[in-house]
Structures are given as structure tokens and as C-alpha cells.
Amino acid sequence: MQCLNGKPFLLGCPLHSRPASRVSHSRARISVRAAVAAPPLNTRTSEKIFTEAQDLLPGGVNSPVRAFKSVGGQPIVFDRVEGPYAYDVDGNKYIDYIGSWGPAIVGHAHEEVKAALHAQIEKGTSFGAPCEMENTLAKMVIARVPSVEMVRFVNSGTEACLSVLRLMRAYTGREKLLKFSGCYHGHADSFLVQAGSGVATLGLPDSPGVQKSSAAATLTAQYNNLDSVREVFEANRGEIAGVILEPVVGNSGYIAPTQEFLQGLRDITREEGALLCFDEVMTGFRIAHGCAQQYFGITPDLTTMGKVIGGGLPVGAYGGRRDIMEMVAPAGPMYQAGTLSGNPLAMVAGIKTLEILDRPGAYEGMTEKTKRLTDGLLQAGRDAGHEVYGGCISAMFGFFFHPGPVTNFEEAAMNDKAKFGRWHRGMLERGIYLAPSSFEAGFTSMAHSDEDIDKTIAAAREVMKEI
Numbered sequence: 446m447q448c449l450n451g452k453p454f455l456l457g458c459p460l461h462s463r464p465a466s467r468v469s470h471s472r473a474r475i476s477v478r479a480a481v482a483a484p485p486l487n488t489r490t491s492e493k494i495f496t497e498a499q500d501l502l503p504g505g506v507n508s509p510v511r512a513f514k515s516v517g518g519q520p521i522v523f524d525r526v527e528g529p530y531a532y533d534v535d536g537n538k539y540i541d542y543i544g545s546w547g548p549a550i551v552g553h554a555h556e557e558v559k560a561a562l563h564a565q566i567e568k569g570t571s572f573g574a575p576c577e578m579e580n581t582l583a584k585m586v587i588a589r590v591p592s593v594e595m596v597r598f599v600n601s602g603t604e605a606c607l608s609v610l611r612l613m614r615a616y617t618g619r620e621k622l623l624k625f626s627g628c629y630h631g632h633a634d635s636f637l638v639q640a641g642s643g644v645a646t647l648g649l650p651d652s653p654g655v656q657k658s659s660a661a662a663t664l665t666a667q668y669n670n671l672d673s674v675r676e677v678f679e680a681n682r683g684e685i686a687g688v689i690l691e692p693v694v695g696n697s698g699y700i701a702p703t704q705e706f707l708q709g710l711r712d713i714t715r716e717e718g719a720l721l722c723f724d725e726v727m728t729g730f731r732i733a734h735g736c737a738q739q740y741f742g743i744t745p746d747l748t749t750m751g752k753v754i755g756g757g758l759p760v761g762a763y764g765g766r767r768d769i770m771e772m773v774a775p776a777g778p779m780y781q782a783g784t785l786s787g788n789p790l791a792m793v794a795g796i797k798t799l800e801i802l803d804r805p806g807a808y809e810g811m812t813e814k815t816k817r818l819t820d821g822l823l824q825a826g827r828d829a830g831h832e833v834y835g836g837c838i839s840a841m842f843g844f845f846f847h848p849g850p851v852t853n854f855e856e857a858a859m860n861d862k863a864k865f866g867r868w869h870r871g872m873l874e875r876g877i878y879l880a881p882s883s884f885e886a887g888f889t890s891m892a893h894s895d896e897d898i899d900k901t902i903a904a905a906r907e908v909m910k911e912i
């Protein structure tokens with residue numbers, strides 16, 4: 446574990462998977478509240494429920510970042526979600542820019558998605574046998590995503606990524622994987638690898654329990670730095686099965702790739718006989734109809750998907766070139782299976798969500814609103830005298846308290862995390878629900894209105910002056 450500004454911090458994976466900080470909730474809470482003169486927010490019921498949860502669930506949650514450890518204060522316990530809004534158990538309403546960490550791109554609890562789910566529930570919730578909806582969603586994915594000729598549905602992004610890694614190894618007969626510091630690909634052993642400083646270091650496990658041998662086969666390079674990639678390939682010629690990356694990073698905060706970087710990865714992997722996998726669990730169907738690969742015009746060999754593709758139900762997927770996908774059992778010898786994979790409820794939610802995203806103007810509308818939001822947040826920061834750096838593509842955005850530029854994790858790690866904590870709390874107390882970490886991107890949806898964006902910018906102008 447590394448220490449940044451005196452706080453325990455893990456390189457190479459986001460807070461979803463980081464061990465809890467040792468700062469107690471009550472101490473963190475006091476420091477954040479003292480720094481921000483915010484209107485009172487009654488969260489008594491949330492606090493009661495979360496206090497009980499801490500006795501029942503490790504850290505009170507089922508996924509670490511939800512615990513608000515890096516921003517201080519207790520998390521908000523939700524009662525219901527609808528459109529762009531979340532309502533907590535104390536009756537507070539928030540404009541939500543997390544969207545269940547990505548899936549809610551058409552808005553929470555969309556009427557048409559709910560209707561499709563109700564109709565399917567009447568017919569049963571799990572078959573464990575083929576159903577036609579698997580074909581329908583597969584055809585939709587294949588028609589939209591340039592690299593995908595065949596697809597396998599699984600139940601989470603983690604499962605998609607660990608399966609695609611096995612597939613890359615099976616297809617190439619090579620063992621090693623190259624990933625980028627700050628990119629998250631789920632919590633399988635091979636991906637929980639510390640990036641270390643500099644480039645091209647051999648991996649050491651990020652978390653206790655990760656087998657040294659799995660971590661050792663994971664090499665790391667620096668995002669947006671092709672020289673670091675070439676160095677790793679030179680030192681491991683003929684041994685690297687594949688390269689995996691977030692084509693737009695959301696797990697070090699929002700970081701855009703350069704076109705040259707993505708093109709360079711495509712060229713180098715071809716020259717070296719390695720496979721290129723875009724992990725589009727976050728960017729898939731969020732950046733464009735055909736995911737980030739369509740937006741940037743770079744076609745990888747393989748793609749992992751999740752979040753949006755399940756329309757709010759647990760789904761992941763991996764797909765790619767037919768000759769590679771035909772290695773997957775039972776078509777081929779690479780074993781991978783799942784009791785609930787292709788589950789009919791998850792399939793209908795995904796189908797309906799992709800149908801809604803096909804409507805004219807869906808991405809144009811989200812792009813326009815997200816740009817206005819991001820410009821408004823950055824302007825509010827600058828007007829209040831802060832150094833801020835950020836950007837957006839389509840319905841994904843983010844900024845750092847950092848003078849910029851931020852092109853990789855190592856630069857992102859220098860952001861002012863204490864200030865981010867005060868910003869987060871100030872916005873929360875004004876009814877704006879942002880990701881509780883400076884290392885997470887923000888998400889908008891088709892449901893966010895111009896009025897929601899205006900309210901958010903107005904709140905930002907107040908908070909920026911106070912922090």
C-alpha cells in the first residue's frame with residue numbers, strides 16, 4: 446500500500462476494491478462538517494441503518510466505495526430512485542450523478558424497463574436454459590459494437606474481465622497480461638496489481654490474499670504513454686497474451702485517452718501478436734451507441750461490457766472476433782460457465798435500455814447537457830479561485846482539484862483529496878449526489894433535465910466559495 450498525503454492508498458485499483466482507511470467515521474465526519482458551513486441535512490434514519498449494517502456486513506456495505514470512507518461522513522441509505530433522482534430513507538431528494546455506478550443511463554426505474562421486467566416476471570425469473578432474449582440482446586450488441594462478432598453473457602463486469610483474460614491466454618498460448626496503472630477491471634486476482642512508480646514494473650499483489658503468481662504475470666504501464674508500453678513489450682517479447690484498458694478512464698477519476706495512444710496500442714499489439722481488449726464495462730453504450738471503440742474509431746480484438754447492458758440488473762458480457770470467441774466452451778476448450786448467465790430478467794432490462802438509447806437525439810442530448818454541466822462546474826471552481834481540471838465525453842464527466850493536465854493515474858493521484866471531501870459534503874448537503882471519491886467519474890442520463898443541470902451548477906457556485 447502507498448501513502449499519499451498521509452492517507453493509505455492503493456495504486457492500480459479504485460476504491461471499490463481498496464481496503465478501508467483506518468480513519469474512524471466520527472473523526473472524518475467532524476473534520477468535513479467543520480470545514481463547510483452547509484445547511485443542515487437530516488440523515489438520522491440513514492445513520493441508524495448504516496450503524497446497524499456495520500455490525501452485519503463488512504464495513505456496512507457490499508461494495509467498498511459506497512461506505513464514503515474517502516470523503517468522510519456516513520453514507521446515505523436510499524429508499525427509492527426514479528429518473529435522475531434518488532430519495533433517501535429520511536425523505537431527502539438528490540439529483541443523482543452516480544446512476545448506480547453507470548447502469549441508469551436512461552434514468553432510474555424507467556417506465557418501459559419496469560414494464561418489460563413485470564411482463565417477464567410473470568413468465569419466470571430464471572430458466573437455466575436457452576431463451577430467445579439472449580439472441581435478441583446478442584444481435585443488438587453485435588450490430589452496435591464494432592469488435593463484437595460473438596458474445597457471451599455473464600453476471601458482472603468482474604466476471605467478464607476475468608473470463609476475457611482466460612480467453613486471451615487460451616487463444617495466444619501466452620501467460621502475461623499488460624494493464625495500465627489506475628485502470629480497474631474488477632477484483633479478480635490478476636487485476637489487483639499495484640502499478641508502482643515509473644513504468645513497466647512487474648506486479649506485486651495489491652490486496653492480501655492475491656496469489657503472488659497471478660500478480661506476477663500482470664505487467665503495468667502508464668496510461669497515455671506509448672513508450673512505457675513499448676518498454677514492457679521489449680522486456681517480455683513473445684510472452685504477453687494481451688493488453689487491457691479502459692478506453693476512457695473512469696476509475697482514476699475521468700481521464701480521456703489521446704487518439705494516438707489508442708491507435709498506438711492497436712499497432713503495437715498487432716506487431717507483437719498480442720490481443721487488445723477494451724474494457725467497456727463503464728464506457729459501453731455510454732460514450733456512444735457503439736461504445737468508446739466506435740467513438741474513437743479503433744477496433745480492439747475483444748471487448749468487455751457490463752453496467753448499461755443490464756439496464757440495472759446484474760449483467761456483464763465479453764465478445765469479440767469470431768475466431769477468438771469460438772475458443773469458449775462448449776464451442777471450444779476454454780471453460781467458462783454461469784448458473785444465472787443470460788438470465789431472462791437481465792436480458793429484457795438490457796434490451797429495453799438499448800432500445801431507448803436508440804431513440805433519435807439520445808446521445809446528442811446527453812452530450813449537450815453533460816458539457817454544460819462540466820463547463821459550469823469548472824467555471825464555478827475557477828471563479829472561486831480553485832485550480833480545477835476536467836472534461837467530459839457523452840454522458841461521462843469528471844474534474845480534479847488539480848492544475849492539470851491529468852493524463853494518467855500518477856497525475857490524478859496528486860489531486861487535492863481533502864478539498865474534494867469538502868466539495869462532496871457541500872454538494873450532498875445541497876441535494877447533489879456525486880461519487881464519494883476523487884478517483885471516480887460522474888455519470889449523467891437521458892433523464893437529467895436542463896433544470897437539474899442549472900440547480901447543480903448553482904449549488905456548485907455556492908460550495909466552491911466555501912471550500
Ligand SMILES: Cc1ncc(COP(=O)(O)O)c(C=O)c1O
Nearest residue numbers: 601602603629630631726727751
Ligand atoms: C471498467 C470497469 N471494469 C470492470 C468493472 C467491474 O464490474 P463489476 O463491478 O460489475 O464487477 C468495473 C466496475 O466499476 C469497471 O468500471
